[in-house]
Amino acid sequence: DAGVIQSPRHEVTEMGQEVTLRCKPISGHNSLFWYRQTMMRGLELLIYFNNNVPIDDSGMPEDRFSAKMPNASFSTLKIQPSEPRDSAVYFCASSLHSNSNQPQHFGDGTRLSIL
Amino acid sequence: GESVGLHLPTLSVQEGDNSIINCAYSNSASDYFIWYKQESGKGPQFIIDIRSNMDKRQGQRVTVLLNKTVKHLSLQIAATQPGDSAVYFCADPPNTGNQFYFGTGTSLTVIP
Numbered sequence: 423d424a425g426v427i428q429s430p431r432h433e434v435t436e437m438g439q440e441v442t443l444r445c446k447p448i449s450g451h452n453s454l455f456w457y458r459q460t461m462m463r464g465l466e467l468l469i470y471f472n473n474n475v476p477i478d479d480s481g482m483p484e485d486r487f488s489a490k491m492p493n494a495s496f497s498t499l500k501i502q503p504s505e506p507r508d509s510a511v512y513f514c515a516s517s518l519h520s521n522s523n524q525p526q527h528f529g530d531g532t533r534l535s536i537l
Numbered sequence: 538g539e540s541v542g543l544h545l546p547t548l549s550v551q552e553g554d555n556s557i558i559n560c561a562y563s564n565s566a567s568d569y570f571i572w573y574k575q576e577s578g579k580g581p582q583f584i585i586d587i588r589s590n591m592d593k594r595q596g597q598r599v600t601v602l603l604n605k606t607v608k609h610l611s612l613q614i615a616a617t618q619p620g621d622s623a624v625y626f627c628a629d630p631p632n633t634g635n636q637f638y639f640g641t642g643t644s645l646t647v648i649p
Contacts, residue, residue: 426580464639464642465581465626465639465642513580513581515580515581523568523569523588525571525583525586526583527583528573528580528581528582529580530578530579530580531579531580
């Protein structure tokens with residue numbers, strides 16, 4: 423059974439460029455989450471979706487970040503324009519039901535470096 | 538929102554010994570907790586969960602203890618192996634929705 427799939431695994435780009443991170447959740451899961459992980463701040467929740475609808479985007483750092491979920495099997499996190507401080511590992515996770523007692527299943531992340 | 542904190546950022550144990558990783562939480566209304574393991578270059582991996590109507594739950598070589606009185610969780614790993622070396626997070630979801638808040642994690646190093 424395939425887990426959460428993220429692409430690319432690594433991305434290196436120059437500041438000012440647009441970056442698009444992709445996620446395919448586990449089939450049948452109806453909640454999807456985007457996280458950012460850094461050494462200083464640990465794992466931070468950016469945004470999550472239930473049934474393809476954004477529920478809470480209060481963790482999105484600023485307007486340069488946007489996320490979409492056009493269907494149940496695909497989501498993107500976009501940064502435009504990117505800045506060096508956006509360098510981090512970005513994780514996508516999904517869970518089966520949109521209630522509080524379900525574990526989230528994580529992908530292996532996208533390591534983003536902005537030069 | 539309220540946050541999860543970990544008592545120690547690093548822990549080193551001898552192979553074969555038992556490991557105990559601690560976690561404090563602040564939301565007294567929390568009713569569900571999860572422990573995750575994160576190996577280098579990978580995403581967090583679910584280990585074990587516990588609901589607030591329990592004070593202990595056991596898995597394979599792992600036990601989670603919950604003390605609601607002092608809002609404390611611990612993860613015990615029996616006969617720690619080199620493959621257990623990783624960062625361990627406890628997660629405390631808020632009451633609404635399916636969000637999880639993580640602390641910075643505890644890095645466990647197993648010494649052969």
